[in-house]
Amino acid sequence: MSADAQNPVPRHRRRSKRRNVLLIVLALVLVGLLAGVVGVVYVGNLSRSFDSKSETISKAFPSETLRPVKPTQGPAAEAMNVLVLGSDSRGASLNLAEEGDPSDQRSDTMMWVQIPADRKNIYLMSIMRDTWVEIPGFGEAKIDAAMAYGGVPLVVQTLEGIFNNRIDHVAIVNFDGFKAITDALGGVEVDVPLDFTTLHGGITFKAGPQLLNGDQALDFVRERYAFPDGDYQRVKNQQIFFKAVLNKVLSPSTQTNPVKVMDLVDKVSPYVSVDSGLKSSTLGALALSLKSVRGSDVISFTLPTLGTGSSADGQSIVLRDDAAIAAISTALSEDTLGAYLKSAGLG
Numbered sequence: 152m153s154a155d156a157q158n159p160v161p162r163h164r165r166r167s168k169r170r171n172v173l174l175i176v177l178a179l180v181l182v183g184l185l186a187g188v189v190g191v192v193y194v195g196n197l198s199r200s201f202d203s204k205s206e207t208i209s210k211a212f213p214s215e216t217l218r219p220v221k222p223t224q225g226p227a228a229e230a231m232n233v234l235v236l237g238s239d240s241r242g243a244s245l246n247l248a249e250e251g252d253p254s255d256q257r258s259d260t261m262m263w264v265q266i267p268a269d270r271k272n273i274y275l276m277s278i279m280r281d282t283w284v285e286i287p288g289f290g291e292a293k294i295d296a297a298m299a300y301g302g303v304p305l306v307v308q309t310l311e312g313i314f315n316n317r318i319d320h321v322a323i324v325n326f327d328g329f330k331a332i333t334d335a336l337g338g339v340e341v342d343v344p345l346d347f348t349t350l351h352g353g354i355t356f357k358a359g360p361q362l363l364n365g366d367q368a369l370d371f372v373r374e375r376y377a378f379p380d381g382d383y384q385r386v387k388n389q390q391i392f393f394k395a396v397l398n399k400v401l402s403p404s405t406q407t408n409p410v411k412v413m414d415l416v417d418k419v420s421p422y423v424s425v426d427s428g429l430k431s432s433t434l435g436a437l438a439l440s441l442k443s444v445r446g447s448d449v450i451s452f453t454l455p456t457l458g459t460g461s462s463a464d465g466q467s468i469v470l471r472d473d474a475a476i477a478a479i480s481t482a483l484s485e486d487t488l489g490a491y492l493k494s495a496g497l498g
Contacts, residue, residue: 153406176342197407197416198431202422211426213308213323217287221317229268233320234307236261236298241290261294265428267486270440274488275393275451276479277386282456283468284313293468299333301344313476316483318431323327328422329372330365332396336405338362341395344387347377368392383453398446450489452497454479 156365212218221481222228237260265274280295286309297306297398307318332340342364352370363371372392378384405411475495482491492496 158261159399174329185477194412196433200413200417201420201423201431201434204417206424208303208321208323208426211307212318213304213311213325217308219315219317222484223321226268227316227484230321230483230486231266232316232480232483233264233266233316233322234310234318235264236303236306236321236323237325238411239428246453249449255260260386261306261310263314265483265488266437266441267488271443271448272446272447272465273441274492277390277451278310278451279382279386279453279469281382281467282454282471283462284309284471287312291462293466304372311356313481314480316480320433321426322429323424325422326369326373329392330369331418331422332415333363333368335411335418336396336399337411338364338376339368339390339392339395339399341438343371344384344391347374349374350376376492390453394449398450401445425473450492452492453498455495 155215156173164353179204180202190217252447261278261280263276263278266272268272278294280293282294283291284294285301286292286294286297286305288305289296292300294309297309301308303321303323311318340360342360343356343358346356346360349370351373352366354367356367361367372385372389374388375385377380399405400415405415457472460468460470462468477490479488481486
């Protein structure tokens with residue numbers, strides 16, 4: 152049964168220019184690698200485009216007294232954690248959530264991005280939206296309900312409580328951004344894992360490498376009804392697509408083409424909302440520190456679970472794996488996530 156069918160909070164979907172998803176902010180970080188090459192004027196134009204066209208999340212974090220302390224010494228002090236959220240609607244409901252207020256908004260896509268202190272990798276941890284967790288002040292519920300109950304700050308508080316690690320930045324991006332970034336790159340080649348036909352778009356994908364245009368990419372990352380395991384495969388497809396985008400962004404044909412980079416930033420920025428600290432200057436500094444990262448250095452995985460089950464009130468849920476959560480929490484605290492993933496067979 153889908154998460155929507157079990158949703159206890161009324162949900163009013165409004166199609167608009169922005170449908171949230173999980174990848175575009177990091178792509179913008181990586182295209183910023185050109186900043187030191189093409190000159191001050193160009194960098195200024197990139198910065199103005201991103202800062203003027205993206206939106207600021209007015210209240211991204213909970214009260215400081217409710218948050219874990221960021222380490223000041225050791226590798227974890229220099230590591231960065233970014234929460235990337237996606238949702239299937241825009242408009243007043245998401246605006247309320249971004250202001251820290253309850254709304255009917257749900258975070259359909261949730262990814263914890265860890266950038267280690269040595270800046271040699273990027274780790275992308277997808278979290279299933281139906282994972283049954285403790286939401287502060289509300290008891291146990293699906294993790295995507297945190298957005299509805301208390302907006303972005305409650306999502307941050309919930310995740311920081313689960314992993315006992317601090318989130319440094321928050322970004323919300325949307326599904327139409329998949330289309331924008333794909334078209335701006337002139338198409339993205341994806342290795343489709345299995346044959347399927349999307350329910351709404353009616354697009355058929357055959358297993359194997361395919362060059363996707365914007366419309367195809369949008370259907371590829373949104374589809375879940377075509378798969379027996381629903382969201383599990385959709386999360387895998389989103390990870391596959393994200394890595395394909397990174398490979399294209401990091402290719403010489405993109406990195407040596409300032410016009411293409413400017414077009415990419417210009418077209419994608421309107422689909423992005425970020426916390427007040429995640430401006431172009433922050434992204435630029437991060438991009439320079441990631442100058443040696445390539446697509447093969449991006450490691451994606453899904454937070455392990457114990458499968459599916461039912462809650463006491465009859466909801467279909469994903470059962471959390473407390474042992475895996477504890478191990479990942481320790482790895483984040485010690486900046487050893489890469490070593491953990493290898494030992495657990497996840498990376």
